[in-house]
Amino acid sequence: MTGSAARRAAATAAALLAAAVLTAAQLPQPPQPGIGDRLYPRVGDPRYDVTAYDLAFDYRGAGRPLDAVTRIHARARTALTGFHLDFTHGAVRSVAVDGAPARFRLSGGRLLVTPAHRIPRGGLLDVTVRHTSDPSGPADDGGWVRTPDGLALADQAEAARRVFPCDDHPSDKARFTFHVTAPRGYTVVANGLPVGRPHATAGGVTWTYRTQHPMATELAQISIGRSAVLRARGPEGLPVRDVVGAADRTRLAARAALVPGQIAWMERQVGRYPFETYGILSVDTPTGFELETQTLSLFERRVLLAPASYAAPLMVHELSHQWFGDSVTPADWSDLWLNEGHATWYEWRYRAEVEHGPSLEQQARTAYRRDAANRADDGPPARPKLPGPGQLGIFRDNVYDGGGLALYALHQEIGDRAFRAMERAWVARYRDANATTADLIALASRVSGRDLRGFLTAWLYGDRTPPMPGHPDWRTDPAR
Numbered sequence: 001m002t003g004s005a006a007r008r009a010a011a012t013a014a015a016l017l018a019a020a021v022l023t024a025a026q027l028p029q030p031p032q033p034g035i036g037d038r039l040y041p042r043v044g045d046p047r048y049d050v051t052a053y054d055l056a057f058d059y060r061g062a063g064r065p066l067d068a069v070t071r072i073h074a075r076a077r078t079a080l081t082g083f084h085l086d087f088t089h090g091a092v093r094s095v096a097v098d099g100a101p102a103r104f105r106l107s108g109g110r111l112l113v114t115p116a117h118r119i120p121r122g123g124l125l126d127v128t129v130r131h132t133s134d135p136s137g138p139a140d141d142g143g144w145v146r147t148p149d150g151l152a153l154a155d156q157a158e159a160a161r162r163v164f165p166c167d168d169h170p171s172d173k174a175r176f177t178f179h180v181t182a183p184r185g186y187t188v189v190a191n192g193l194p195v196g197r198p199h200a201t202a203g204g205v206t207w208t209y210r211t212q213h214p215m216a217t218e219l220a221q222i223s224i225g226r227s228a229v230l231r232a233r234g235p236e237g238l239p240v241r242d243v244v245g246a247a248d249r250t251r252l253a254a255r256a257a258l259v260p261g262q263i264a265w266m267e268r269q270v271g272r273y274p275f276e277t278y279g280i281l282s283v284d285t286p287t288g289f290e291l292e293t294q295t296l297s298l299f300e301r302r303v304l305l306a307p308a309s310y311a312a313p314l315m316v317h318e319l320s321h322q323w324f325g326d327s328v329t330p331a332d333w334s335d336l337w338l339n340e341g342h343a344t345w346y347e348w349r350y351r352a353e354v355e356h357g358p359s360l361e362q363q364a365r366t367a368y369r370r371d372a373a374n375r376a377d378d379g380p381p382a383r384p385k386l387p388g389p390g391q392l393g394i395f396r397d398n399v400y401d402g403g404g405l406a407l408y409a410l411h412q413e414i415g416d417r418a419f420r421a422m423e424r425a426w427v428a429r430y431r432d433a434n435a436t437t438a439d440l441i442a443l444a445s446r447v448s449g450r451d452l453r454g455f456l457t458a459w460l461y462g463d464r465t466p467p468m469p470g471h472p473d474w475r476t477d478p479a480r
Contacts, residue, residue, distance in 0.1 A: 035169045039333040039387055039394055042109070043158045044169030045084050048074045048125070053217075055164055056179040057133060058203055059151065059186070059224050065090065065132040070164045072127040073174075080119035085129070086161035086168035087111040089143060093130040102127075111165050129165045137162075139287075145298075147285045149245070150186060150225035152298060154291050157333060157387070157394055160217035170329050171434050173214035180222055181206045187227040189243045191220060191295050193276055211294070212276045213432050216329050221293035223281050234260040234278065235267055241279040245301070252282060255304045255311060262316050265354065266323070269346065270423050274327035274431055280304070280315065289395070290314055292321030292343070309355050317347040323427045331434040336394060337381035337460070338440060341403015348404060364408040364468075367401035369477045371465040374398040376479035381406055382437045382460035405468075406459040412469035413455060414448040422447040 035044030054071040068090070088109045095104040097115035104113050111129065119125050135144035135151055142159025145152040153163065161168040178190040183204045192211035199206055228249040232240040240263075242256035259280060263273055275295050284301040291298040297318035304311055325339030348364065351357040358366075374397045379385040381402035387393025411419040422444050430439065437460060445452045458466045468474045 035171065037169060037333050039384065040158050040169070043086050043161070044167055044172065045086075047078050047080055047083055048076050048167070050074045050167050050172050050174040052175045052177070053164070053166065054177045054179075057181070057222070059180065059182045060203070061183065062146070062150075063136070065134040065136075068131050068133045068164060070127075070129045070131065070166075072129075072165070074125050074127065074167075076119045076121055076123045076125060079121045080115070080123075080125075082112065082114045084113065085111040085127075085165035086158070087129075087131070087165040089134045089137060089141075089162040090132045092165075093132075094128075095130075096128045098126050109161065131165065133163050145283060145285055145287060147225055147283050149227075150182075150223070152223050152225075152281060152283050152285075153221050153293065154287060154289070154298060155218045155220055155293075156291060157218060157336075160220055163220070166217045168217050170216040170218060170333070171331050173216050173329060173432070173434070175211050175214055176220060177208065177210045178222060179206055179208050180224065182224050185226060186224055187229060187243070189223045189227070189229065189241065189279075189281070189296065191215060191293065193239070213274070213294075213327070215294045215326070219292070219294040219326055221281065221296045221298065223283075223296070230256045232256070232260055234263045235273065238263065238273060239277045241277065241296075242281075243279060243296070244282040244304075245284055248282060248301070252301075252304055254308075255315070256280065258308070258312055258315060259319075262312070262319055262350075265350065266316070266319055266346065269349075269420070270323055270427050274323055274427065278319070278322065280318075290318050292318045292325055292339075294322070294326045297321070309351075309357060312355055313347045313351040313357070316350040317343045320346040327432060328427055328430040329434050331436045333394060334382060334384065335435075335437050336384070337399040337403035337406070338435065338437065340395070340399045341381060341405075341407055344400045344404030345407045348408075360408075361471075364405060365471070365474060367405050368465065368468060368471075368474050370397065371402060371405055372476035372479045374402055375463060375465065380461050380463060405465075406456070409459050409466070409468055410444060410452070410456065412471075413452070414444070414450070418448045 034042040035046050050072055052073040056069040058067040095102045095113055100116040102113050102115045135146055142154055143162030145154050158168050160166050180188045181201055181203045182188050188207035190209035192209045195208040195210050223243050226246050227243050228246045230242040234240045240259055244252045277295050279296050281296050281298045282301045282304050287300055320343045324342035330338050348360050352360040378396045378398040381399050384394055384398055425447055441453055441456045465476050
């Protein structure tokens, strides 16, 4: 599956609207309200599917907007006389569609585009936007992360639009190519693998990277800094590159050395690593989070410098997202628990099995005690309440611990053998695609040979914490 049912339904509605308003004069379509995501209703445009992004950025130093060119290859889901891209935090100089200048305007965080010609349903369109990308602004808005020596990216949940024009919803995955020019002495690393060698240009040195698998916009990563790249090989010869501050090459070598073994541990749980490379990115900036950007997970330096018993399980949390969230991507932000619940589950297991911390049962019981309060405050795992202000609005304990608890309960209910079979089937069936909570419930029922709809609905959508199978004595603390 390459798109969500919600996206297809929204596209159908848009097509009916277009048919109603088109006249012989080809009047532009009114602005699309968005993909219709319950938590982020304004982002995305279901009238087209992006197949590839080609992004060029010119970094001239701290405090200056980057000159940028965004090229988008897409296919129209419906006949188009206009469309929009999500974009803010930059000035737009020009827009062209299929090589012809297009009319455009910025409004409410969107770039509204009216091409010179009508795009037929199923037609291909190439969009070129020349713009700036401004790293200034409040740090908790997301997008560019300012570091002492450069920049990195943190685009969750819908902050890629603060960096480049895009269809900023996880249901529209695409392949990416990055061209980044930076001054001599800087190192650039991005998602995917390098294309050729860095080459000198009039503005400095240009680095090019390309992904081999489709990626959601929120998972884009570009590191620009005075960095060292530590290289190793993972299972089956997988290229591993870890990006750390040049002065931390020795100090963080022990953390980087954990990565190949952690990949091997995850492969024993769910199967082969799904992408072409992996590594960790250290940023010497307090972000308040770590982030599973595809093939290159972002970590605060202070976390990587912490004792291994603290840092290593968090490293596995972000690594597990490469399967759960990056390769298999939620079709809707309400399905975020599919990412964070799985990452929490494997974090718990790694902490218990490898780092000799609290047992899996102890960690689950601690989460169980807090679950009633989490549901009351933020909603059940698969029906979270609307996000509050700031970048971390939907990334709350109800989807982390609550999602992990739902998986723990499912493991208790169907047993280890069936649970492991389900996990492997999940990442194989929906690799490079989108999936929903309903898809997981159906797969769990099929693999276990039982109808689990009632059981999982209670855990994922219920306002109250269900009893934990095998632990009738477990109790929740009173809701706040």
